[in-house]
Amino acid sequence: MKAREFEQKKAEQWREYDSQMQLLESPKKGQDLDAEQIPQMIRERCQELSIARHRMYGEAVCEFLNQQVIRGHKVLARSSGGFVEKTLHFFSQEFPQVMRREWKLHILCWLFFLIPLFGMWISIHYDLDWVRSILGSDGMAGMDSMYGKGEEANLDMRDETGANFMMFGHYVHNNIGIDFQIIAGGILAGVGSLFILLMNGLGIGGAMAYVIEYGDPVKFFTFVSGHAPYELTGMVVAGMAGMRIGLGLLNPGRMSRGRALLESGKRGLPLVYGAFILTFMAACVEGFWSAHSFTPWIKYTVGFVGWALLILYFVFAGRGKREA
Structure with a gap:
């Protein structure tokens, strides 16, 4: 699978991931947030980043996926609030x-x-x-x-x-x-x-x-x-x-x-x-x-x-x- 085909196949999942991240990052989380799927989505981005690097799909794709993984990690690892x-x-x-x-x-x-x-x-x-x-x-x-x-x-x-x-x-x-x-x-x-x-x-x-x-x-x-x-x-x-x-x-x-x-x-x-x-x-x-x-x-x-x-x-x- 070439880089272009890889991007086209995953485009819909990436858009859904982006929308869920925006809901999590907003001060008022929306009612459409599917919290149960968030860890699975982050694992999928990690796997895709590994595949993209292994197959050398190019700097642009690898950097995009790397940023998405970092984004998900920040959401999971951020502080749960003060005392x-x-x-x-x-x-x-x-x-x-x-x-x-x-x-x-x-x-x-x-x-x-x-x-x-x-x-x-x-x-x-x-x-x-x-x-x-x-x-x-x-x-x-x-x-x-x-x-x-x-x-x-x-x-x-x-x-x-x-x-x-x-x-x-x-x-x-x-x-x-x-x-x-x-x-x-x-x-x-x-x-x-x-x-x-x-x-x-x-x-x-x-x-x-x-x-x-x-x-x-x-x-x-x-x-x-x-x-x-x-x-x-x-x-x-x-x-x-x-x-x-x-x-x-x-x-x-x-x-x-x-x-x-x-x-x-x-x-x-x-x-x-x-x-x-x-x-x-x-x-x-x-x-x-x-x-x-x-x-x-x-x-x-x-x-x-x-x-x-x-x-x-x-x-x-x-x-x-x-x-x-």
Whole structure:
């Protein structure tokens, strides 16, 4: 094939490539952009450049194709934006898309948390020893002091300067520490993550059951309702990240286990970010809202709204054609 014939055969593909590049390079990308075909089109230009050089089709053709390859490389390799843009992209698209993609792990982790939680709640009606074994005497005494019947809960001690921020720092340290443990448990083939979720379910379920049976449930639920959506979801998302790491070790495929661990870590990284962000949000609510004495219906409304917003966010965010 001569150079002229080569140019005539490829002319239509080059025009289509040029139009797609113009859409990508414009500030406002058009709706006609076929993003899925862009990498294939760039590979085709690379192959054509190699053929043109091998067959010595001339400087003009080789230089034209070289510029087209450079143009495509710039589009693929250019910066994805600054910190603000990347953060907005993560919240609006990447995180909810990953949550939907890992829906099986989402359900599994919730089950490992909720089944022991409700199991402890049910068990207290038959045998208090289960709750005693989980909480211990110190834990039950703590529940009595904070949520006991006929006594003021020792929660709203925020009159001192900086007390809200002090409690916020405490909750960040404590809850993110739990998330780290859950994620790190994924190294044990995911079993560690599930075990820590199960133990947290037992602990929270035992505390909830004890207060409902022997304390003042209104004090308990008005305190936890505001931050529970973010704290519990963050804990479950951390479990998903740990399980993703564990599954990479269990099923490395054709990769070495070290390489599989690295790849599964990359895949689970959005879940790690999401877990810490949700836990940070929970600490903000717990530190600056939960302990204040608003009426119960306001506290419960804030909690229900939090759950509803999380569900809507994970179900609908990032579903547009361009986002996908």
